[in-house]
Amino acid sequence: MSEKIKVLYIDDEPNNLISFKASFRLDYQIYTADNTQDALKHLESHPDMRIIFCDQRMPDKTGVEFFEDVRAKYPLPIRILLTGYTDIESVIDAINKSHIYRYVKKPWINEDIVSAIDEGNKFYLANSMLSVKNDILQKAYNELDKFAYSVSHDIRGPLSGIAGAITLASEMNDIGEIKDMLRLMGKSVKKLDEFIMSMHDYYSLKRGELHIADINFDNLITDLKEIYKIYTTTRNIHFETSVHQTEPFRSDELSLKIILNNLLSNAFKYQKRDNSYHMVKLSIDVQNGMATFVVEDNGVGIPEKHIGEIFNLFFRASALDAGTGFGLYNVKDALLKLNGQVHVDSTLGIGSTFTIKIPNK
Amino acid sequence: MKFSFIVIDDSELDCYIAEKLINHTGKSAGFKSFIDAASALEHISKQQPDGDKAVILLDIMMPVMNGFDFLESFITMPAQVQQQFLIIAITSSMNKTDIARIKNYEAVKGVIDKPVTINAVSAIISQEGLEWD
Numbered sequence: 001m002s003e004k005i006k007v008l009y010i011d012d013e014p015n016n017l018i019s020f021k022a023s024f025r026l027d028y029q030i031y032t033a034d035n036t037q038d039a040l041k042h043l044e045s046h047p048d049m050r051i052i053f054c055d056q057r058m059p060d061k062t063g064v065e066f067f068e069d070v071r072a073k074y075p076l077p078i079r080i081l082l083t084g085y086t087d088i089e090s091v092i093d094a095i096n097k098s099h100i101y102r103y104v105k106k107p108w109i110n111e112d113i114v115s116a117i118d119e120g121n122k123f124y125l126a127n128s129m130l131s132v133k134n135d136i137l138q139k140a141y142n143e144l145d146k147f148a149y150s151v152s153h154d155i156r157g158p159l160s161g162i163a164g165a166i167t168l169a170s171e172m173n174d175i176g177e178i179k180d181m182l183r184l185m186g187k188s189v190k191k192l193d194e195f196i197m198s199m200h201d202y203y204s205l206k207r208g209e210l211h212i213a214d215i216n217f218d219n220l221i222t223d224l225k226e227i228y229k230i231y232t233t234t235r236n237i238h239f240e241t242s243v244h245q246t247e248p249f250r251s252d253e254l255s256l257k258i259i260l261n262n263l264l265s266n267a268f269k270y271q272k273r274d275n276s277y278h279m280v281k282l283s284i285d286v287q288n289g290m291a292t293f294v295v296e297d298n299g300v301g302i303p304e305k306h307i308g309e310i311f312n313l314f315f316r317a318s319a320l321d322a323g324t325g326f327g328l329y330n331v332k333d334a335l336l337k338l339n340g341q342v343h344v345d346s347t348l349g350i351g352s353t354f355t356i357k358i359p360n361k
Numbered sequence: 362m363k364f365s366f367i368v369i370d371d372s373e374l375d376c377y378i379a380e381k382l383i384n385h386t387g388k389s390a391g392f393k394s395f396i397d398a399a400s401a402l403e404h405i406s407k408q409q410p411d412g413d414k415a416v417i418l419l420d421i422m423m424p425v426m427n428g429f430d431f432l433e434s435f436i437t438m439p440a441q442v443q444q445q446f447l448i449i450a451i452t453s454s455m456n457k458t459d460i461a462r463i464k465n466y467e468a469v470k471g472v473i474d475k476p477v478t479i480n481a482v483s484a485i486i487s488q489e490g491l492e493w494d
Contacts, residue, residue, distance in 0.1 A: 149454070149456060152453070152454050152455050152456065153422050153453055153454040153456075156453045156454070156455070156475075157372060157422075157453040157454075157475070158372070158374075160453050160475040160476045161372055161374040161375045161378065161475070161476065162374070163476055164375070164378045164475070164476030164477065165374060165377075165378055167476070168378055168381055168382065171385075172381075177381070180377070181377070181381075184373055184374040184377055185374065187373065187374065188372070188374050316424030316425070317424070317425065318424060318425065323424065325424075
């Protein structure tokens with residue numbers, strides 16, 4: 001273990017404190033106090049204190065009373081009582097009320113102290129592991145709640161629209177109107193499909209493992225150009241790309257693609273209708289073990305008050321009927337896996353620039 | 362009496378369906394739809410009271426300004442503006458908390474599950490003691 005276990009010992013007899021410190025200071029980091037006030041100061045300044053030994057018989061209060069007080073404010077350290085046989089009744093009571101983890105009889109022998117510290121430490125680790133796991137579980141539950149909430153809206157929404165459209169269209173005779181309806185139904189189907197695809201990305205990012213390999217940026221760019229061809233040709237959006245690479249770059253291609261695809265599809269989707277010149281720019285620069293990706297557009301931009309929220313699950317900053325609320329959350333998740341960072345510059349009505357930095361693996 | 366209709370829904374398809382449904386009744390005095398609640402709010406605030414009532418079909422879950430945000434602004438408007446409108450909430454979310462919360466607004470006269478039907482709309486209108494013909 002790199003750092004020594006921190007142990008606090010409270011006893012009103014200075015000789016006991018000195019001999020305790022002398023016996024154990026090589027193996028553990030020992031703090032001592034001859035009164036409960038000083039002991040509380042130690043706990044205050046060392047929140048990572050693992051084990052507390054306390055003498056039962058002290059002038060101002062008993063060890064059991066001290067542990068009762070300490071437990072409320074510092075529940076994590078393991079509490080061990082030092083006492084002679086005469087106090088056995090209060091010890092049993094204290095153990096049963098779980099004020100203390102165990103007791104060591106006085107005068108102590110070194111082996112008992114060492115074993116109490118080791119056992120106590122194991123118990124401490126198991127407990128803290130449990131609370132870490134609990135936090136993770138709680139987070140997963142919260143996300144599941146959000147999911148259930150959004151799924152009923154984002155999946156059922158387009159479906160109920162389509163169902164309504166079918167009923168209506170079957171009563172229509174005008175072929176022009178029916179075609180209008182079909183176009184809008186197509187849009188809803190596409191939206192639903194996008195939602196499901198991003199849900200798939202979300203899941204592969206959560207559960208999938210990284211496959212680290214050399215990234216060929218020229219191939220990547222060719223793929224991306226193919227995907228966005230429909231925008232560049234039908235909507236007349238200029239797509240500029242550049243790669244500057246001085247060394248090989250290793251990373252997980254799937255995560256990289258999820259990041260770039262989401263940023264680019266946003267850049268293509270959130271264009272300004274009344275602009276005469278539409279552009280999306282992607283530049284990739286690899287040097288000194290770091291890849292920098294810049295995705296720039298001259299689209300609608302993001303309102304300043306929403307920039308802090310855009311990476312949240314199911315958050316949408318635009319009323320344009322295009323987003324799923326998944327994309328940038330997936331970007332953030334993928335970056336977390338690759339130890340990457342993102343920086344956003346955006347001005348409403350002028351455009352957005354996302355700068356991504358990912359270290360070589 | 363005849364009503365005009367305002368639909369506020371971020372789904373273009375749902376707006377279109379509502380328009381067709383309502384026009385098809387032949388009992389509509391006008392129709393307008395908005396895919397964002399902010400523009401709808403602006404439009405409503407500029408309406409001059411003329412004694413006619415308008416029915417607002419309001420989607421609950423929308424990005425940027427949702428149905429709740431819309432209502433919070435709506436209830437701060439002058440009473441004579443508010444009185445011109447009858448608000449019906451529409452939803453696809455089936456979320457009980459949302460539905461209970463939206464029903465709490467006095468301005469909201471009913472909640473309809475999507476897809477919207479004319480029967481559901483006219484049931485709420487007549488439940489308000491109004492005649493739609």
